[in-house]
Amino acid sequence: MSSSSASSASQQSSLSRALAPYGWDDAWAAAFAPYAEQGLLPGRVVRVDRGQCDVLTADGLLRAETAFVTPHDPMRVICTGDWAAVEPGGDPRFVRTYLPRRTAFVRNTSSNRSEGQILAANVDHAIIAVSLAAELDLGRIERFLALAWESGAQPLVVLTKADLVPDPVGLSYLVQDVETTAPGVQVLPVSSATGDGVEILRAVVSGGTSVLLGQSGAGKSTLANALLGADVMEVQAIRDVDGKGRHTTTTRNLLALPGGGVLIDTPGLRGVGLWDAETGVGQVFAEIEELSQRCRFHDCAHEAEPGCAVLAAVEDGSLAVRRLESYRKLLRENQRIVAKTDVRLRNELRRDWRLKSAEGRANYAAKRGGGR
Numbered sequence: 001m002s003s004s005s006a007s008s009a010s011q012q013s014s015l016s017r018a019l020a021p022y023g024w025d026d027a028w029a030a031a032f033a034p035y036a037e038q039g040l041l042p043g044r045v046v047r048v049d050r051g052q053c054d055v056l057t058a059d060g061l062l063r064a065e066t067a068f069v070t071p072h073d074p075m076r077v078i079c080t081g082d083w084a085a086v087e088p089g090g091d092p093r094f095v096r097t098y099l100p101r102r103t104a105f106v107r108n109t110s111s112n113r114s115e116g117q118i119l120a121a122n123v124d125h126a127i128i129a130v131s132l133a134a135e136l137d138l139g140r141i142e143r144f145l146a147l148a149w150e151s152g153a154q155p156l157v158v159l160t161k162a163d164l165v166p167d168p169v170g171l172s173y174l175v176q177d178v179e180t181t182a183p184g185v186q187v188l189p190v191s192s193a194t195g196d197g198v199e200i201l202r203a204v205v206s207g208g209t210s211v212l213l214g215q216s217g218a219g220k221s222t223l224a225n226a227l228l229g230a231d232v233m234e235v236q237a238i239r240d241v242d243g244k245g246r247h248t249t250t251t252r253n254l255l256a257l258p259g260g261g262v263l264i265d266t267p268g269l270r271g272v273g274l275w276d277a278e279t280g281v282g283q284v285f286a287e288i289e290e291l292s293q294r295c296r297f298h299d300c301a302h303e304a305e306p307g308c309a310v311l312a313a314v315e316d317g318s319l320a321v322r323r324l325e326s327y328r329k330l331l332r333e334n335q336r337i338v339a340k341t342d343v344r345l346r347n348e349l350r351r352d353w354r355l356k357s358a359e360g361r362a363n364y365a366a367k368r369g370g371g372r
């Protein structure tokens, strides 16, 4: 009895040693206990393809079928970063289930959250890479922040290519601008070229799982390689496992960092820059955006403003009301997502709402012929 509990204790500790670099901790172990009793192996999902996934277990990398963990609800489909319970053997072997997620990155493919697409699970830090090579787009940073906060991860803004802003005063202003846009978020200038700031970032990400978000060209790959201490990203992608030139690439979307911590980099997250709802809305409703250039007020909401070119177009029949309504709906939806998380914008909206209701009261009073 004592020998079996001793052996299970030593099993536990060797399991922890093997999986700790991938984020395994006491809480995961506790959550996994009932599955361990069933003889299932814990492992972290490093990649998911159609019908199968690669799971990193104490026994190494295993390939397993995902039929049991791909329900109709796309939000509940197993994804990179999940802690899976894998069958110890079998051909094929199956993932039986995965542990409840602490956080989840989701792409909102529509207003309906259940239609979202799950991109990564159990992420602690969302690193938003913003290049200093171009002018700061605070609106874009806000949208990435919204996405990050919504996931449950702690966002962190990394201003990349800091070497391109050699003037320290200028740099501190840029940092301040972003800090004002991102309350509660650390803003860190970093240069992968000179290594400035990389150590600070390494320390931040050493305690948990991180993802890199940001526009194409923001410097994510370069930063990932700086953190990994090698061109692992490239190396991973081109490695030919069986040496037979069959291009059996084994890209892991989840990697342990040498300084501690885990980095998740999936193609889906890469493309999350497309989650640029406002720009997207603008593109989809290009004709309305064009009309709005001719509104009397540059911040015209096309609700009841005098000199509104959009309402005029509806009036003369050249713009369908339906089109305007759906444009409004999408803009509101986008605002709601951002406002949920962005204190500054939330306050602005609130102020706006107060003004509107004050206006409404004034109009009402005027109609009734009242003086106030």
Ligand SMILES: Nc1nc2c(ncn2[C@@H]2O[C@H](COP(=O)(O)OP(=O)(O)OP(=O)(O)O)[C@@H](O)[C@H]2O)c(=O)[nH]1
Pocket: 160, 161, 162, 163, 164, 190, 191, 192, 193, 194, 214, 215, 216, 217, 218, 219, 220, 221, 222, 223, 270
């Ligand atoms: N000056 C300077 N250039 C950098 C730095 N980091 C990255 N770059 C350059 O910026 C360009 C884009 O870098 P990537 O790392 O490929 O950007 P990415 O965000 O991974 O881009 P995608 O893969 O398209 O998402 C490359 O030409 C890099 O050499 C930096 O610290 N300083």
Ligand SMILES: [Zn+2]
Pocket: 292, 295, 296, 300, 301, 302, 303, 305, 307, 308, 309, 310, 311
């Ligand atoms: Zn207007």
